[in-house]
Amino acid sequence: MHKDSTHISEYKTLGIVLLILLFLTFTTIEVTSFHLMAATVLVALIIAGVKGYIVLTYFMHLKYEGILLRVLVGAVFLLYAVIVTITFFDYLYR
Amino acid sequence: MANNIESTDYVSYLDYQGKHKGIFAWILATDHKRIGLLYMYAIASFFFIGAILGLLMRIELIAPGETIMKPQTYNGIFTVHGIIMIFMVVIPGLSVVFGNLFMPILIGARDVAFPRLNLFSWWIYILGCIMAVSSQFLRQGPPDTGWTFYAPYSISTGTNVIMATAAAFVLGFSSILTGLNFIVTIHRMRAPGMGYFRMPLFVWSLYATAWIQLLATPIVGITLLMLIAERVFNIGFFDPALGGDPVLFQHLFWIYSHPAVYIMILPAMGVITEIIPTFSQRKVYGYKAVAFSSLAIAGVGFLVWGHHMFTSGMSNTALWFFSLLTFIVAVPSAIKVFNWIATMYKGSIDLKPPMLYALSFIFLFMIGGLSGLVLGSLATDVHVHDTSFVVAHFHYIVFGGMGFAFFAAIHYWLPKIYGRMYNFKWANISWAIIFVGFNVLYFPLFIIGMQGMPRRYYDYLPQFQTGHVISTIGAFMLIIGFIMMVINLINGARNGAKAPANPWNGNTLEWKIPSPPPHENFDQIPVITEDPYNYL
Amino acid sequence: MENHSNHIEEPRDDYAAKLGMWLFIFTELLLFGGLFLVYSIFRFKFPTQFHQAALELNVTIGAINTVILLVSSMTVAMSLAALQKNNKKLAKILLLITVFCALLFLVNKYFEWGVKFNEGLYPGSDLMLQLEHGSLLYFSLYFFMTGLHALHIIIGMIILLVAYFKINSGKVNIGKYALLENGALYWHLVDLIWIFLFPLLYLIS
Numbered sequence: 001m002h003k004d005s006t007h008i009s010e011y012k013t014l015g016i017v018l019l020i021l022l023f024l025t026f027t028t029i030e031v032t033s034f035h036l037m038a039a040t041v042l043v044a045l046i047i048a049g050v051k052g053y054i055v056l057t058y059f060m061h062l063k064y065e066g067i068l069l070r071v072l073v074g075a076v077f078l079l080y081a082v083i084v085t086i087t088f089f090d091y092l093y094r
Numbered sequence: 095m096a097n098n099i100e101s102t103d104y105v106s107y108l109d110y111q112g113k114h115k116g117i118f119a120w121i122l123a124t125d126h127k128r129i130g131l132l133y134m135y136a137i138a139s140f141f142f143i144g145a146i147l148g149l150l151m152r153i154e155l156i157a158p159g160e161t162i163m164k165p166q167t168y169n170g171i172f173t174v175h176g177i178i179m180i181f182m183v184v185i186p187g188l189s190v191v192f193g194n195l196f197m198p199i200l201i202g203a204r205d206v207a208f209p210r211l212n213l214f215s216w217w218i219y220i221l222g223c224i225m226a227v228s229s230q231f232l233r234q235g236p237p238d239t240g241w242t243f244y245a246p247y248s249i250s251t252g253t254n255v256i257m258a259t260a261a262a263f264v265l266g267f268s269s270i271l272t273g274l275n276f277i278v279t280i281h282r283m284r285a286p287g288m289g290y291f292r293m294p295l296f297v298w299s300l301y302a303t304a305w306i307q308l309l310a311t312p313i314v315g316i317t318l319l320m321l322i323a324e325r326v327f328n329i330g331f332f333d334p335a336l337g338g339d340p341v342l343f344q345h346l347f348w349i350y351s352h353p354a355v356y357i358m359i360l361p362a363m364g365v366i367t368e369i370i371p372t373f374s375q376r377k378v379y380g381y382k383a384v385a386f387s388s389l390a391i392a393g394v395g396f397l398v399w400g401h402h403m404f405t406s407g408m409s410n411t412a413l414w415f416f417s418l419l420t421f422i423v424a425v426p427s428a429i430k431v432f433n434w435i436a437t438m439y440k441g442s443i444d445l446k447p448p449m450l451y452a453l454s455f456i457f458l459f460m461i462g463g464l465s466g467l468v469l470g471s472l473a474t475d476v477h478v479h480d481t482s483f484v485v486a487h488f489h490y491i492v493f494g495g496m497g498f499a500f501f502a503a504i505h506y507w508l509p510k511i512y513g514r515m516y517n518f519k520w521a522n523i524s525w526a527i528i529f530v531g532f533n534v535l536y537f538p539l540f541i542i543g544m545q546g547m548p549r550r551y552y553d554y555l556p557q558f559q560t561g562h563v564i565s566t567i568g569a570f571m572l573i574i575g576f577i578m579m580v581i582n583l584i585n586g587a588r589n590g591a592k593a594p595a596n597p598w599n600g601n602t603l604e605w606k607i608p609s610p611p612p613h614e615n616f617d618q619i620p621v622i623t624e625d626p627y628n629y630l
Numbered sequence: 631m632e633n634h635s636n637h638i639e640e641p642r643d644d645y646a647a648k649l650g651m652w653l654f655i656f657t658e659l660l661l662f663g664g665l666f667l668v669y670s671i672f673r674f675k676f677p678t679q680f681h682q683a684a685l686e687l688n689v690t691i692g693a694i695n696t697v698i699l700l701v702s703s704m705t706v707a708m709s710l711a712a713l714q715k716n717n718k719k720l721a722k723i724l725l726l727i728t729v730f731c732a733l734l735f736l737v738n739k740y741f742e743w744g745v746k747f748n749e750g751l752y753p754g755s756d757l758m759l760q761l762e763h764g765s766l767l768y769f770s771l772y773f774f775m776t777g778l779h780a781l782h783i784i785i786g787m788i789i790l791l792v793a794y795f796k797i798n799s800g801k802v803n804i805g806k807y808a809l810l811e812n813g814a815l816y817w818h819l820v821d822l823i824w825i826f827l828f829p830l831l832y833l834i835s
Contacts, residue, residue, distance in 0.1 A: 017704065055821060059814075073656075076656045083663075087349075092411070093410065313660055316665060329767075329770035331672075331767065
């Protein structure tokens with residue numbers, strides 16, 4: 001039901017992951033200083049989403065976990081997104 | 095199977111002596127069965143207190159104007175009645191009592207995944223209860239907001255809202271930890287051969303419930319923290335004077351509190367799904383449909399919360415969306431009802447007390463559920479929102495549903511829990527009085543609600559009095575029947591005839607171990623080779 | 631008379647502990663999720679005032695804090711890898727660096743909040759209550775969300791320190807590292823929340 005082999009991360013992999021995260025952080029700061037108006041939120045959130053995905057996948061090891069945990073994490077984020085969306089059905093159209 | 099179910103030379107969980115003595119052997123126990131009993135005694139006590147509060151309300155309402163209490167007292171009483179019944183009785187309810195007592199046994203395990211966390215859950219439940227009770231007696235006076243704590247009144251009222259909401263927060267934490275424990279237990283500790291589709295359906299219902307407990311509760315947790323911050327710091331989220339939105343409180347509150355009602359009803363449906371096959375001696379019709387409908391109710395149940403807010407000023411888009419989803423969520427519940435009836439078809443029906451309660455559950459739940467369609471439909475809801483009609487609806491569902499399922503469960507499993515049997519004649523008589531009293535108490539509230547009687551109102555127009563008088567008579571009948579039932583059960587548990595391991599000819603694992611169960615449930619963990627309801 | 635001599639010991643199930651920590655992480659995500667929902671609604675209602683109010687925050691300190699947390703996430707992940715390779719000493723050093731980063735974050739936060747408090751800007755203050763609605767709500771969200779996050783940093787630090795001492799005493803080791811693994815998961819969650827907090831509070835100008 002779950003993988004018995006334990007995956008041990010390489011230090012090098014973790015270092016590269018950090019560099020990517022730092023790069024994305026600085027990208028966010030740069031991009032949000034442009035005047036993209038409404039799109040600014042979207043871009044910032046997308047980059048944050050990518051960073052989050054990387055943390056979940058590599059630092060939190062989801063890449064090396066079984067299908068159960070990956071499905072559960074996805075389901076929780078999906079549930080949250082649906083709840084936010086439905087709440088905006090009220091606020092957007094009042 | 096190596097377990098000798100009628101043997102008497104084993105140590106039952108009631109007699110087991112570990113490293114703690116006296117009362118500590120219970121309040122420091124990590125045995126899921128003892129924890130289940132600890133919850134049961136606490137919940138039964140709080141239910142009784144909540145029932146007395148309900149009775150006091152019914153006495154006040156027997157005549158218009160002041161009858162036995164002042165208006166402020168009345169507001170405090172309906173608030174604490176709701177807080178006790180919802181947060182301290184029905185939400186923990188069947189999960190923590192019968193889930194703890196039997197879920198590990200039903201899957202062939204010795205205990206839950208985290209026994210010490212389980213004990214911790216009970217302790218913080220008790221802490222939450224103490225906090226809730228203390229909110230009644232501290233200097234500022236009992237909260238008068240209703241158990242729903244709607245802003246902006248909950249921000250401005252001078253009463254003990256902070257203590258009551260903090261209590262609800264703590265109780266919620268207990269609920270989260272129980273849900274976590276049950277999910278891990280079901281995933282990791284099933285006996286060899288027990289695939290997911292060989293689990294008893296009560297376990298499926300506990301699984302679906304555990305997910306709701308885990309995912310929905312944090313949202314009310316943060317909402318209550320926000321409310322406390324509003325009162326202390328004026329953070330403005332729900333205060334229109336500061337730019338906030340009171341309807342936002344309602345959204346956040348009901349995003350939890352609607353799924354919470356499925357926390358109440360799913361284990362109840364699970365219990366009924368155990369009792370009906372046993373007393374029909376037929377396997378459950380449509381096992382997978384019942385299992386998946388539990389998950390469907392849990393999932394779709396997250397998407398309907400706005401039906402509590404139809405008159406709050408939401409957009410039209412929100413209104414039709416929530417109404418549509420509310421009708422959709424009724425479908426999996428209906429599937430269960432069809433499956434119960436189909437299970438009984440051509441069965442060998444035995445009307446023992448558990449079956450009487452189970453059948454009356456179906457009847458009362460259907461009335462409550464159908465009245466929910468009136469509420470879920472936008473145009474009719476406008477007419478009955480915040481009237482006695484709503485009060486009748488949720489009492490039929492919660493009390494007629496979950497309450498009767500609790501009574502069914504205790505009559506079903508008492509011989510297993512205590513190793514003794516109760517008197518059937520008195521069980522049947524008290525059932526009859528409870529059933530009649532229940533309907534006399536609540537049915538008139540549908541009628542006067544449609545006629546315009548508001549809920550949470552201390553005073554009313556004379557035209558509603560007849561309905562109120564009938565209802566109050568029903569309340570007395572109900573409480574008499576309830577007391578008779580409890581006396582009969584306590585008598586049976588203490589002095590009743592010794593019960594065999596399998597008094598009802600059931601097929602699930604709890605009936606294959608002695609009554610009361612041994613300390614560690616099984617001599618040897620069983621290997622499962624058949625479906626749970628292998629009667630025909 | 632004690633009769634528990636026949637107690638049947640269950641084999642340890644580390645996957646169950648990990649699953650349990652993930653489930654707990656879900657509750658934390660939804661807890662903060664409620665706050666993010668409130669944020670998104672009020673930002674939708676008061677876009678200009680949120681933009682204006684955000685100018686009061688120091689992006690540099692926010693960015694430094696983001697870097698600190700990202701680095702600490704790497705060091706705790708490395709600490710786990712080190713322990714799994716039986717390098718107890720390296721595991722301990724990396725864990726201490728993680729905790730030190732957490733402390734730095736808190737010190738920064740202390741100064742950040744201190745500046746605001748000195749200006750008279752804190753929950754419930756007269757200045758705060760006189761702000762425009764959108765600005766008031768923005769700062770309420772700022773204090774509430776960063777405050778709750780800081781509380782979780784403290785909890786995470788405690789868990790990691792407990793792991794440190796248990797590694798030291800040998801109770802947590804290459805064959806038994808669930809406490810470090812799950813403590814690290816909790817720490818990554820704290821980092822994950824900040825990854826979303828930073829742009830939404832600091833970068834909306």
